[in-house]
Every structure is written in structure tokens, then in C-alpha cells.
Amino acid sequence: MHGPRHEESLSGQRRSWRHGARADVLLAAAVGVFVVLTTVVGDGDPVGLRAVPALGWLLIVAGSAALAVRRRFPVATAVVTLVATSVYYPVVNPDGAILLTLIIALYTLAATGRTVAAAVIGGLAIVGSAFGEYGTDASPLGDAGMFLLVGWLVAAVAIGGFVHSSRREREEALRRRATEERLRIARELHDVLGHNISLINVQAGAALHALERDGRGGPAADALAAIKETSREALRELRGTLGVLRQVDEAAPTGPAPGLRRLAELAERSRAAGLAVDVETDGEPAELTPAVDLAAYRIVQEALTNVTRHAGAGRVAVRIGYGRDDVTVDVSDDGRGAGSRAGTGSGIDGMRSRAEALGGTLEAADRPGGGFRVRARLPYGGRP
Incomplete structure (x- = not known):
């Protein structure tokens, strides 16, 4: 139907x-x-x-x-x-x-x-x-009449062909914008849902571990086990369906979008999952464009998600540095390093694609003293 x-x-x-x-x-x-x-x-x-x-x-x-x-x-x-x-x-x-x-x-x-x-x-x-x-x-007709006849017929075909090409280009542009908007929405869903479902999975696992350690089972333990397994399956399906969209760039959102102003809220959710998060700001905060503000927030969000899921870290330091021409995002943890992140390639590539789409760079590597570090530089046009 x-x-x-x-x-x-x-x-x-x-x-x-x-x-x-x-x-x-x-x-x-x-x-x-x-x-x-x-x-x-x-x-x-x-x-x-x-x-x-x-x-x-x-x-x-x-x-x-x-x-x-x-x-x-x-x-x-x-x-x-x-x-x-x-x-x-x-x-x-x-x-x-x-x-x-x-x-x-x-x-x-x-x-x-x-x-x-x-x-x-x-x-x-x-x-x-x-x-x-x-x-x-x-x-x-005469020579002049023949010339005019040929000119009219050729012009009719040429103008019709031009109109068809212009119409096709307009339709293609509309389809491309619609596709880009759908991809942008899907990517935002991937980022938001992936982060929050990961936290649900970690919190359910932590609570289940505490119950088992104390020798308490029963319905509560069964419910937590179900939540953990369901959230893991949801993450797997989400990555399979939308993970490819991590490579797609998007235009700046037309409505209110997350930004660095919500960094404290993001850190608090990670703390609720048992991860100690320190947030520092260097320099005088600048007025960022919506695209840069969103990219910086998403990079921090993805980095915290990876730490929560893979690193086995106890503490993470998030530093936001405002320079004259760019903003830097630095997320460092004390976890197990790159070896624990074998399954996060798409996440790192997604963060890198966000930075490069804005003319910036992103580096992700082990820290010399242990742990892992993600550092992005996003140009925003400079201060007036």
C-alpha cells in the first residue's frame, strides 16, 4: 500500500x-x-x-x-x-x-x-x-532567406539543448543538496547516538560488575545484562548503517547545534560513566563560526567515546586553545594507547575528515609517557 x-x-x-x-x-x-x-x-x-x-x-x-x-x-x-x-x-x-x-x-x-x-x-x-x-x-528564398532559415532552425535546437542542460543541472543541484542534508542529519545522529549509547553500555557494565562483585544477582543483574547486550547490539547496527557517513562533509547546521559551550555537559556525562575528565581553556575564547564550533565539539565527543569504549583510561584531559587564527582541540588520556583502539579507525578518520573539511588538521597517536592523544587544529578566520 x-x-x-x-x-x-x-x-x-x-x-x-x-x-x-x-x-x-x-x-x-x-x-x-x-x-x-x-x-x-x-x-x-x-x-x-x-x-x-x-x-x-x-x-x-x-x-x-x-x-x-x-x-x-x-x-x-x-x-x-x-x-x-x-x-x-x-x-x-x-x-x-x-x-x-x-x-x-x-x-x-x-x-x-x-x-x-x-x-x-x-x-x-x-x-x-x-x-x-x-x-x-x-x-x-534567396541567399539571405536561406541563411535566416538555417539560423532559426539551428537556434531552436541549440536553445532547447541549453534549456535541457540548465534544467538538468538545477535538478542535480537540488538532489545533491537534499542528499547532503540527509547525510548531514545521519552523521549527526551517528555522533549523538553513538556517544550516548556507548555511555549506557559502559554504565550498565560497571553496575553489573559491581553487583556480581558483591554477590548480588537477581532481576536487577539480569536487567543490567540485557541493557548491556542490547546497547552493544545497537552500537553495532548503528555503526554498520551509518558508519560510512562519517566521511561525508556537511554544511553548517541551519538551526541550533552543539558547540563548545556544551563542553561541560559533555564532560559531565563522561564522568557519570566513571571517567575523570578535566577541561581547560587556554587563551581568550573567540567567536567561532557554527561549522568550526560544531566540528570542535564533535571531535571532543568522538575522542571521549573512544576513550570510554576502548582505552581503559582513568583520566582524560581536554584542552581548548584559542589562537589568533585557529582553535586547537587536545584530548589526552592515560589509557592503553593505540593498541586498544584497533576498532576505532572509522572514528579517527571521521574526526580527521571534519578537521580537513574546514582546512585544518588532526593528529592521533600514542603519548610518549603513555596513553593516547588526539589533537586537532581548526582555522576560524582570525580575530578582527
Whole structure:
């Protein structure tokens, strides 16, 4: 079964189709009136009207009416207008502006992405006109008229092709922005949920260990074991589903987003998981752009998550340094070093991609005195 959004989309498509069909009918009527006027109004007749034979009326009506379905059947429309035009000019007198129907049909054909078909049909029209002009003794157009005819047909195809390319670029840009926004939202979910579920897992494990150490089991221990196992499975599924999005850069969020102003709150949650976190700030805090502020927060968050899950550390030092042109983020722990982080490559790569997307750098390595260190430099444009 289809949902409400699917039905709404189909309804919108039907309304758009009906609107386009009405517009094409009006265009066909307007072009038909114009062709008739340019055909019957002339200077040779005393009353200003020229007689048009039945075949001429048939061709004018056929060529103009074909435009009513130009977007639904663009190739057929182009063929009909080509035949009507090719028969009218060498056979029917007086001349008129029926060529306009072919020009509009060629433009429509190219604008719908059928540039090759438009070029072929336009080429046939040019070849036929050249044969009638230079292959016979009639020469109805002359060199100037032939030049204008070729120019109009080529321009119709070229403009239609340009319109199609521009429309494709706009649609591609809209799809790209929509995709980037979905990826940005998914990445934020990965960062936030991964951090908090990791803390739930660690806290449940710590509480379960304390109960088992004291010889207390029962329903509480079973519940904690279930919470630990469920959170571990949730983390595994989350990483499998969204982990690849860690490499994707995103634009600055349009609404309120986490930043270094919430660093104390982040540290407090890590302390609740049993990790001693010291937060220091060097230099005078600067006004950061939303993108830099968010990246700095996420780097600290990911680093603390890795420490909580892998390092076996007891203390972590978080230092935020504000320079003249950049802000530095330094997260150092006293854990087991890089050897305990075999499964965190995607996390470190994600932090590095955040820094590099803003023109910064990130280093992650063992500390000489033991433990592990993550240090990022994020340029923010400098102080005024």
C-alpha cells in the first residue's frame, strides 16, 4: 500500500501535467491564429486577404494542432510539423509563417533531452530547403532567406539543448543538496547516538560488575545484562548503517547545534560513566563560526567515546586553545594507547575528515609517557 506522501506526489504530478497540457493547447491555438493571419493577410489583394487552398488549410491546422501535444509526444510533433512545412512551401501559395510550428517543435524536442532527434529532423529540413533553393530553378528564398532559415532552425535546437542542460543541472543541484542534508542529519545522529549509547553500555557494565562483585544477582543483574547486550547490539547496527557517513562533509547546521559551550555537559556525562575528565581553556575564547564550533565539539565527543569504549583510561584531559587564527582541540588520556583502539579507525578518520573539511588538521597517536592523544587544529578566520 502507498502512503499519503506517495498519493500527494502523484496528485501533484497530475496537476502539473494538466497545467502543461492546457498551456500547450493555448500555445497551439495562438500559433495557429498567427500562422493564419500571416498567410491570408497580404498586399496583393484589394481587400487585403489572400485565398488559401484546401490543402494549405489542412497543413496549417495539422502543423498547429500538433503543438497541443508537443510535450507528450515531442518526436511525433516534430515529424508532423516537418511534413506539413515541407509540403506547404513548395506546393501551396500563398506563403505564411507555418515554419514557426517546426521551430517550436524542434525547440521542444531538444528541451526534453532528445537533442540528436532534433538535430536530425532539423538537418532534414535544411537539406530539403537547400535542394529546393539550389537544386531547382525556383530559388524562392534567396541567399539571405536561406541563411535566416538555417539560423532559426539551428537556434531552436541549440536553445532547447541549453534549456535541457540548465534544467538538468538545477535538478542535480537540488538532489545533491537534499542528499547532503540527509547525510548531514545521519552523521549527526551517528555522533549523538553513538556517544550516548556507548555511555549506557559502559554504565550498565560497571553496575553489573559491581553487583556480581558483591554477590548480588537477581532481576536487577539480569536487567543490567540485557541493557548491556542490547546497547552493544545497537552500537553495532548503528555503526554498520551509518558508519560510512562519517566521511561525508556537511554544511553548517541551519538551526541550533552543539558547540563548545556544551563542553561541560559533555564532560559531565563522561564522568557519570566513571571517567575523570578535566577541561581547560587556554587563551581568550573567540567567536567561532557554527561549522568550526560544531566540528570542535564533535571531535571532543568522538575522542571521549573512544576513550570510554576502548582505552581503559582513568583520566582524560581536554584542552581548548584559542589562537589568533585557529582553535586547537587536545584530548589526552592515560589509557592503553593505540593498541586498544584497533576498532576505532572509522572514528579517527571521521574526526580527521571534519578537521580537513574546514582546512585544518588532526593528529592521533600514542603519548610518549603513555596513553593516547588526539589533537586537532581548526582555522576560524582570525580575530578582527
